[in-house]
Amino acid sequence: MNIDEVQRFLVENHNAVLVARKRNGSPQITLVTAGVDGAGRVTISARKNTFKVKNISRDPQVSLLIMGDDFHGSKYYQVDGRAEVIALPESMDLLMDVYRRRLGDQMNMDETRLKIVDQDRVIIRIEIDAVGPQSRG
Numbered sequence: 001m002n003i004d005e006v007q008r009f010l011v012e013n014h015n016a017v018l019v020a021r022k023r024n025g026s027p028q029i030t031l032v033t034a035g036v037d038g039a040g041r042v043t044i045s046a047r048k049n050t051f052k053v054k055n056i057s058r059d060p061q062v063s064l065l066i067m068g069d070d071f072h073g074s075k076y077y078q079v080d081g082r083a084e085v086i087a088l089p090e091s092m093d094l095l096m097d098v099y100r101r102r103l104g105d106q107m108n109m110d111e112t113r114l115k116i117v118d119q120d121r122v123i124i125r126i127e128i129d130a131v132g133p134q135s136r137g
Contacts, residue, residue, distance in 0.1 A: 005131070013075075015067050015068070017030070018030050018124075021061065022055060030052050032046070043098045045121050045123060048087060053085055056083045062126060063081075079130075081127050081128045091122055096113070098123060099112050
C-alpha cells in the first residue's frame, strides 16, 4: 500500500474519522468528510470554533481512518500526517475547491461562498506522512 493508492481512494470516498489530540494527550475523535486536493493532501472543511480545529492548531499531528460507504466489507485506510488550519479570507479559494471536487456540477457557487462565510469555515489540510495497512497477512 502506498500514498498514491490512498489519494486515488479519496477522490470517490469521503467518509473519515479524524483523530487529533486533546491538551491532556488523549484522543479527540470526530467524523469528517475528507477529500484530496490537486497536490495530494487530505482536505477537510470545518467550522473555525470546533474542538478539532483548536486541537490541531495546538498539535498538528493527526490520524485519519478513511472508509467507503459500507461499514462492513468496505475498503479503509489509515493515514498519519501533519495538519494545518487555514482560515478566511486565505482559505476561500481552497474551500471552494474542496466543495467543487466533492459536489461537481451540483455546487451552487454563490450559495457555497455564503455558507463558508456564514459558518466561518476553515480548511484543514493534511500532508500525508504514512499510510497504514488495511489488514495483516
